Amino acid sequence: MKKISVLGAGTWGVALARMLANTNNDVTVWSAVSSEIDYLEENHRHPNLKESVIPDSIKFTKDIESACKDKDIIILAVASIYVRSTAKNIAKYITDNQIIIDVAKGIEDNSLLTMTEIIEQELKNYNPNLKTNIVALSGPTHAEEVAIDLPTTIVSASKNIDSAKVVQDVFTNTCMRVYTNEDVKGVELCGALKNIIALASGVSSGLGYGDNATAAIITRGIAEISRLGLAMGCNMQTFLGLAGIGDLIVTATSKHSRNNTAGHLIGEGVPPQEAIAQVGMVVEGVNALPAAIELANKYDVDMPIVFMVNAVINEGVSPLVAVNTLMTRKKKSEI
Amino acid sequence: MKKISVLGAGTWGVALARMLANTNNDVTVWSAVSSEIDYLEENHRHPNLKESVIPDSIKFTKDIESACKDKDIIILAVASIYVRSTAKNIAKYITDNQIIIDVAKGIEDNSLLTMTEIIEQELKNYNPNLKTNIVALSGPTHAEEVAIDLPTTIVSASKNIDSAKVVQDVFTNTCMRVYTNEDVKGVELCGALKNIIALASGVSSGLGYGDNATAAIITRGIAEISRLGLAMGCNMQTFLGLAGIGDLIVTATSKHSRNNTAGHLIGEGVPPQEAIAQVGMVVEGVNALPAAIELANKYDVDMPIVFMVNAVINEGVSPLVAVNTLMTRKKKSEI
Numbered sequence: 188m189k190k191i192s193v194l195g196a197g198t199w200g201v202a203l204a205r206m207l208a209n210t211n212n213d214v215t216v217w218s219a220v221s222s223e224i225d226y227l228e229e230n231h232r233h234p235n236l237k238e239s240v241i242p243d244s245i246k247f248t249k250d251i252e253s254a255c256k257d258k259d260i261i262i263l264a265v266a267s268i269y270v271r272s273t274a275k276n277i278a279k280y281i282t283d284n285q286i287i288i289d290v291a292k293g294i295e296d297n298s299l300l301t302m303t304e305i306i307e308q309e310l311k312n313y314n315p316n317l318k319t320n321i322v323a324l325s326g327p328t329h330a331e332e333v334a335i336d337l338p339t340t341i342v343s344a345s346k347n348i349d350s351a352k353v354v355q356d357v358f359t360n361t362c363m364r365v366y367t368n369e370d371v372k373g374v375e376l377c378g379a380l381k382n383i384i385a386l387a388s389g390v391s392s393g394l395g396y397g398d399n400a401t402a403a404i405i406t407r408g409i410a411e412i413s414r415l416g417l418a419m420g421c422n423m424q425t426f427l428g429l430a431g432i433g434d435l436i437v438t439a440t441s442k443h444s445r446n447n448t449a450g451h452l453i454g455e456g457v458p459p460q461e462a463i464a465q466v467g468m469v470v471e472g473v474n475a476l477p478a479a480i481e482l483a484n485k486y487d488v489d490m491p492i493v494f495m496v497n498a499v500i501n502e503g504v505s506p507l508v509a510v511n512t513l514m515t516r517k518k519k520s521e522i
Numbered sequence: 523m524k525k526i527s528v529l530g531a532g533t534w535g536v537a538l539a540r541m542l543a544n545t546n547n548d549v550t551v552w553s554a555v556s557s558e559i560d561y562l563e564e565n566h567r568h569p570n571l572k573e574s575v576i577p578d579s580i581k582f583t584k585d586i587e588s589a590c591k592d593k594d595i596i597i598l599a600v601a602s603i604y605v606r607s608t609a610k611n612i613a614k615y616i617t618d619n620q621i622i623i624d625v626a627k628g629i630e631d632n633s634l635l636t637m638t639e640i641i642e643q644e645l646k647n648y649n650p651n652l653k654t655n656i657v658a659l660s661g662p663t664h665a666e667e668v669a670i671d672l673p674t675t676i677v678s679a680s681k682n683i684d685s686a687k688v689v690q691d692v693f694t695n696t697c698m699r700v701y702t703n704e705d706v707k708g709v710e711l712c713g714a715l716k717n718i719i720a721l722a723s724g725v726s727s728g729l730g731y732g733d734n735a736t737a738a739i740i741t742r743g744i745a746e747i748s749r750l751g752l753a754m755g756c757n758m759q760t761f762l763g764l765a766g767i768g769d770l771i772v773t774a775t776s777k778h779s780r781n782n783t784a785g786h787l788i789g790e791g792v793p794p795q796e797a798i799a800q801v802g803m804v805v806e807g808v809n810a811l812p813a814a815i816e817l818a819n820k821y822d823v824d825m826p827i828v829f830m831v832n833a834v835i836n837e838g839v840s841p842l843v844a845v846n847t848l849m850t851r852k853k854k855s856e857i
Contacts, residue, residue: 327737337731338849340738342856355853364738364849366856396672398772402662403675403699406768413762427748427762428856433741437733440775514673514699518690521677521701522759 189259196223198330200264201233208242215246217254239334255280267293274306278313286320292378294478301375320350325378325430327437336362342430344374373421374430381435382472384408385446388439390506393454411490418486446472459500524594531558533665535599536568543577545695550581552589574669590615602628609641613648621655627713629813636710655685660713660765662772671697677765679709708756709765716770717807719743720781723774725841728789746825753821781807794835
């Protein structure tokens with residue numbers, strides 16, 4: 188049994204909290220949004236996970252200090268744009284032996300840091316002598332499915348393999364199978380960039396194209412993400428793995444994905460800004476574009492799908508012209 | 523303009539014949555089934571490709587000799603079980619400069635030969651001095667989509683890169699993008715084994731499992747296919763490519779796939795032999811099992827999904843027990 192806090196009460200945080208409580212851990216959920224905590228305490232259900240009951244054993248708190256103190260594991264389950272501020276807030280409570288897990292996916296504009304790198308930076312800013320144990324948890328994991336115990340696989344990635352293994356042990360149960368991976372940079376790169384490829388996949392289906400085109404976009408998408416990853420020193424196997432191709436498949440073929448939906452609308456002819464507004468929530472693929480373009484340029488890597496998505500979203504290129512440009516590029520070898 | 527024959531008048535052969543004729547090649551279609559040729563000549567449509575008109579320029583023949591003579595390219599588009607007999611039949615008409623393309627996917631039981639290896643063997647049996655130019659064409663390519671000019675990508679694979687490039691030139695158009703690959707063994711291995719993974723994916727959805735499980739099966743499926751491929755001397759990039767993960771995505775997520783459908787029925791509780799009978803056509807994944815098991819044993823490679831599918835189909839293990847066994851294996855690293 189571990190003492191675990193989940194910071195953030197979105198669907199993914201709550202689905203994980205429920206699973207960890209049901210497998211005999213001592214779980215506390217914290218949120219910066221006071222009304223979220225009130226709702227969960229009162230209803231024992233998350234408003235977007237209606238099929239799933241939150242066990243009575245879960246504690247709720249609005250106090251960040253008590254959420255961090257004396258915990259074995261602290262899970263950051265806030266949106267990627269709040270990872271830096273949350274890490275800054277908790278820095279003074281974190282001690283050497285605690286494991287910090289990040290489940291948010293993204294790359295920060297300008298700094299080009301991944302989520303675990305941001306957390307590391309903020310914790311070390313406060314206490315340069317802290318021995319950090321930071322793990323990225325990523326993979327093909329719809330919260331809606333984990334919340335009702337459907338079988339799911341996930342990657343526990345850390346430069347510190349001992350921390351990755353502790354997380355593997357804690358999260359493994361008959362419904363969740365956990366693989367470790369030391370290539371945390373590769374895992375996080377996949378998580379941030381897959382949303383751009385999902386946008387492209389949506390554009391293709393919006394244009395009326397079929398499964399052949401979707402499979403091509405996913406496959407050539409992971410090819411260009413892995414080209415960038417290799418240039419950045421990551422491991423090829425990561426891109427072929429659950430956080431890579433696995434998560435990309437779930438995101439680019441799911442109708443529940445906001446990125447896919449926004450892309451679909453754009454493919455049907457809705458202007459990009461209007462499509463994003465219609466989706467009504469953050470479209471992470473759009474937010475990830477500046478960092479992706481910057482990384483491709485910095486490492487001098489050919490990323491035709493990412494650049495075409497950027498041209499459609501930010502430069503007024505029509506989806507049809509974009510796809511035709513991709514289809515009629517110079518002839519290539521796969522290898 | 524090339525003189526091209528398509529041997530076999532199934533949906534894939536006819537979709538390719540139409541595309542090649544529409545891009546200004548001189549195309550002849552042959553079938554061993556006389557009634558198929560009569561039907562196509564009379565109706566100019568394939569019975570299973572109703573949206574697609576066969577251009578008048580295509581010639582039809584029942585004479586295998588005239589189908590082979592003076593052609594630049596001969597495409598074998600027969601089912602995998604007929605590849606050996608067809609190659610044997612055409613051997614006496616084949617000359618040094620002709621390119622033979624195989625589009626059938628499979629591995630022969632006992633011999634463990636791929637389709638291009640069977641063709642090579644039969645052609646050389648007849649004429650040991652023949653200079654063969656054999657290409658495997660494979661990828662995520664629903665015939666129904668190519669038949670109506672939806673964007674599609676494909677791999678032209680050959681040990682002879684010049685032949686692969688000729689095929690790339692001939693098949694490239696605004697709707698089809700062709701990548702070359704010299705790792706023909708890897709490409710053919712993917713084509714044969716993906717159907718087993720599609721069976722597993724069907725079993726999972728039949729059990730009521732969700733997208734997380736499907737993505738896990740596809741991802742861990744390509745991991746075990748690539749482990750075998752690496753042991754057999756293939757290139758990792760092939761498995762990450764269009765004929766690998768690309769074709770697997772199309773097969774394992776499509777409701778049109780017979781393998782997926784058979785698996786789904788089995789997951790719902792229909793006994794395997796009854797499920798196969800209900801599908802009513804060849805279920806290639808079932809046929810590929812003996813060769814896959816033999817290869818895994820021969821090269822001493824861990825292929826848990828393939829072995830679990832075999833246990834369900836041939837050894838009476840229940841789908842639920844099979845999935846639980848996969849989920850509760852020894853904890854692993856991804857790499």
